[in-house]
Amino acid sequence: MEPIIKTENLTIRFGGHTAVSKVNFEMPAKQLKSIIGPNGAGKTTFFNLLSGELKATEGDVYFKGENITSMSSVARARLGLGRSFQITNVFPNLTVLENVRLAVQSKEKIRYQMYRHFTHYKKLLEESQRLIGVVLLQGKEHAIASQLSHGEKRKLEIAMLLALDTEVLLLDEPTAGMSLEEVPAILDVIKAIKQTGDKTILLIEHKMDMILDLSDSIMVLFNGKLLADGSPEEIMNNETVQNAYLGGLYDENLAES
Numbered sequence: 001m002e003p004i005i006k007t008e009n010l011t012i013r014f015g016g017h018t019a020v021s022k023v024n025f026e027m028p029a030k031q032l033k034s035i036i037g038p039n040g041a042g043k044t045t046f047f048n049l050l051s052g053e054l055k056a057t058e059g060d061v062y063f064k065g066e067n068i069t070s071m072s073s074v075a076r077a078r079l080g081l082g083r084s085f086q087i088t089n090v091f092p093n094l095t096v097l098e099n100v101r102l103a104v105q106s107k108e109k110i111r112y113q114m115y116r117h118f119t120h121y122k123k124l125l126e127e128s129q130r131l132i133g134v135v136l137l138q139g140k141e142h143a144i145a146s147q148l149s150h151g152e153k154r155k156l157e158i159a160m161l162l163a164l165d166t167e168v169l170l171l172d173e174p175t176a177g178m179s180l181e182e183v184p185a186i187l188d189v190i191k192a193i194k195q196t197g198d199k200t201i202l203l204i205e206h207k208m209d210m211i212l213d214l215s216d217s218i219m220v221l222f223n224g225k226l227l228a229d230g231s232p233e234e235i236m237n238n239e240t241v242q243n244a245y246l247g248g249l250y251d252e253n254l255a256e257s
Ligand SMILES: Nc1ncnc2c1ncn2[C@@H]1O[C@H](COP(=O)(O)OP(=O)(O)OP(=O)(O)O)[C@@H](O)[C@H]1O
Pocket: 014, 017, 019, 037, 038, 039, 040, 041, 042, 043, 044, 045, 046
């Protein structure tokens, strides 16, 4: 089966520094792949190249076989490739339900006037409630977005990404800045999304137990290069990966000259 995302020779340089270097990567549809690597390995930069926040210096990005390298992040999001922080339309003074409902509405392109039709309104509400359930925010429907905890805000963002019918979810450290008690709930949310079986998830995480629990595959970035990509077991047993993490490989060995 054709990969849902593919990169060829994907490279970005910031001045003299190559942050992502000649990455050839394939993302199978409807799977969860984690991206790991030490701080500064290029994980977030790689995400930004996929989502269109950054333009590649060299190389190409494909979505379902289409070359999207020159497409804006908005156009990519419309195609179904989205990252959580791209959602700038979380209204802090609206409730959880209202925010999700607006996202569902914007996707369904239902015009405001159609709210007059009660059946449409009811459908919107039902879909919003379903998504609030998927991200485990039941009971918080009427909470004001700005008053949610950090973890709950991330859940709301994910619900809105789902409402926009995002096929590929790019989740950049969804547990960052979260209290320890909030982490298992986010793990459950990602599992619940995975269980729906129709989403492709790319996840940047530092929490190894979480990665091993969730991932179908893991890719390792090191100094901007793709060091390895394989099943969790393969990656754990990969000597090069072990060396990289143990500091056995020096930056110069892998750095772009
Ligand atoms: N806009 C930019 N201008 C210059 N250098 C940048 C820019 N963005 C990233 N970099 C550099 O590129 C490298 C990769 O950064 P990136 O944030 O992608 O790493 P990361 O693997 O996500 O790290 P972390 O785990 O700490 O988030 C770093 O050396 C960083 O300083």
